[in-house]
Amino acid sequence: MKSLARVLSPVALLAWGALLLYFYASGRLGAYLVPAYRPGVAVAGVIMLAIALGQFYSLRFGSQWQTASGLFADDGASDLTAPNRVRLTQLFSFVLLVVPIWAAVGVSKDAYASTAMLNRGIVSDAANLPGKSSLSAVTTAPKPAVAAAPATSSVYEPPLPGATPVPNDTATASANDAAQYLKKTADGHIITEVTDLLFASEDDTMRPLFENRTIEMIGQFLPVKEATDGRFQIVRMFMVCCAADARPVGVAVQPPVARAGVASAKLPEEMSWTKVVGTVSFPMENGRRVPIVHAQTATPTDPPSEAMLY
């Protein structure tokens, strides 16, 4: 029983250290933490493994470290690190430390189910989006090109439904200049995140970059049950620090079938990863401007390398 008591602490550290390093090395950590916090997980994993190995070494080859450090004889210690004989509370603490985390690893699918997403409320307003300020679609756009637009933005009006954009408008010209710096597919579609469209809807300088242009966007398919025009949403989880604080961010999409007047077409399954190609408009709805993608295609696709947006 004495040796069992001494082995609980290093085994628990080993279990935690291995778990942290596994998540870091496998890349699964991307669904759980923002990049800035991930190195800390790896460092913590290495430290825990080192201490665990040191404890195992001292158990196997001698007691010098134990004597020097008061191993399992810490006066402030609680259940797991209390000395020398296994008590029920020690075993309970050990089980509590090890079993839930490894059980969670087995159960987790690294993504939220639709009910968990909906419980948090889907953000469709940039004002409710925490701490996001940059346009992820822009790669190397020089600031003056984008900043040139505000002078004309005050007179910017969205085109009427069905109208074609006026090419010689100053705002459009500035937008065209800036748009050439956006990331594009081989087909010339602007690669966009849902957050870009939300910000563009509230930013007069960004809106012309997307309006009436063809974009490509990847997210999870979520039907809008109360919609009468067949709309669905493309949703991504946006996190500040970790998945626990992540909130779903969604953009409305008009399905291709609804626009073409076709009776029905097969839409992706709920929560499946979907690639939408379509044009963007920013109509006023309920007193505020909202982005709507008029889809040409909505097809199942592989998840992106980073499922979460930061």
Place this chain on the structure above:
Amino acid sequence: MPWFHFDPPSFALSFLSVLFESVPFLLLGALISGLIEVFVPARWMTSILPKQALPAVLLSGLLGMIFPMCECGVVPVIRRLMKKGLPVSCAVTYLLASPVVNPIVAVSTYAAFKGRSPGETVFYRLVLSYFVAVLVGFVVTRLRVEQFIHPRVLDTLPGRAGRTRGFRVGALAGSAAVAPFSLEGTAGGSGSDASLAALDALEQQLKPSLLRRLLAACQRGANDFLDVAVFVVIGAALASVFNTAVDQRQIIEPLAANPWTATLALMALAFVVAVCSTSDAFIAATFTVFPPSARLAFLVFGPVFDLKLIFLYSLVFRRRFVLALGVGLFILIALICVRLSSIL
């Protein structure tokens, strides 16, 4: 849609993410506590603080500006600091103030509220947190430590005999001090002056090498980490149930219109979601339907009392005190923030 729907994979995602976020900070705090235990002489701790309770508590509330700690990491640190002679009232003040009254939180709060009165938000958050921590510290100076310190921790505090008020307990008497490298078990670790002097003499004889002291610090840190991690696991699990299974829109958002219900709702939310103080401002900034005073309550209450902290505080304090502390903080912060709603 039902207000409660438990989905195990979603729960697991939230649960693990809370652990991944907090464990490095927890380990850092535990390792610092190990270093304190092994390297910091108790006389140093008492020498840097004023001898009077009032200025000592006031200064303790500002220690986070120099030694910033998050609310998870600070618990093992204050446990060690108390053993090293930091008066209990100062430890409690540091415990409650340091997660907020520190430069990291000031910067993150400013960044989160950029464009929405960031300077004002930072000012009110830090000042209110400092005020609350100092107030609790003063209250603690009037209490007998037996009333609120956990018996297991109580036994380790130095200088207890005849000095049972919160400010005195922990502070060492005169020349007796805990040596940098203490050997619990050898002298019982009871902290009496005689035993401390004996420890001093013993350690002078042994003179352990730097490497052995570092190893000892790591070992102490690991022990502290495991002690605390058990409670973080419980707190993270409870917070994740709320995070994923409860329809927060049905419960929280209808309460946003009234200053009282809005404040209480966001404080309750801060309690259950248990977000780290370094990042909670980014969450609070998104509650745009709530008044600024309610968001302030979220920012002040969350770092000092949430689900996981109940379990962490129970490592240091008696359970009855933890509950009283939670209720007291809740009422105090709610009253102040509702009062501030007229000017914010």
